Every structure is written in C-alpha cells, then in structure tokens.
Amino acid sequence: MSNLIAAIALLSDTFDKYAKEDGDGKTLSKKELAKMLHTELSLSDTKNKGETDKFFKLLDQDGDGVVDFTEYIVFVTSLAAILKE
Numbered sequence: 060m061s062n063l064i065a066a067i068a069l070l071s072d073t074f075d076k077y078a079k080e081d082g083d084g085k086t087l088s089k090k091e092l093a094k095m096l097h098t099e100l101s102l103s104d105t106k107n108k109g110e111t112d113k114f115f116k117l118l119d120q121d122g123d124g125v126v127d128f129t130e131y132i133v134f135v136t137s138l139a140a141i142l143k144e
C-alpha cells in the first residue's frame with residue numbers, strides 16, 4: 060500500500076471511529092466532533108461550549124446539524140494546507 064493510500068485509509072478510519080460512537084456511523088454529531096478535536100488535535104476543550112459550537116458551525120457547511128465525511132475531509136485538507144505553510 061502506498062503512503063498516500065495508507066494516509067487516506069487512516070483519515071477514513073479516524074472519521075469512522077468517532078462517527079460510530081452514537082450509533083450513526085456516517086456522521087459526526089457535535090459531541091463526537093468535540094471529542095475528535097480534543098483527542099486527535101488537542102483543539103477545542105469539550106468543556107468550552109462556545110469554542111465547540113464555533114468549530115461545528117464552520118464544519119457543518121450544509122447546516123444539517125451533523126458533520127458528514129465530505130465536510131470532515133474539507134476540514135482535514137484545509138488543516139493540511141495550514142500546517143504545510
């Protein structure tokens with residue numbers, strides 16, 4: 060497996076790991092997103108509701124109240140671009 064394919068699989072696995080916590084494995088709820096940001100990125104203290112809400116609104120681009128895989132990937136690629144600079 061190439062490094063790129065391995066990285067994509069890892070991104071997908073990471074999404075699945077948090078998305079399945081509340082039963083719906085296809086989307087991230089606000090709670091799941093907060094946990095992911097906190098655990099994986101040391102971002103956004105889950106106790107800081109304002110910060111979590113801000114992130115959630117930013118990621119939930121279609122405003123349906125959940126973060127799907129496409130919205131998650133947009134976030135991750137944006138993050139990659141920022142970290143690369």
Ligand SMILES: [Ca+2]
Pocket residue numbers: 118119120121122123124125126127130
């Ligand atoms: Ca959404």
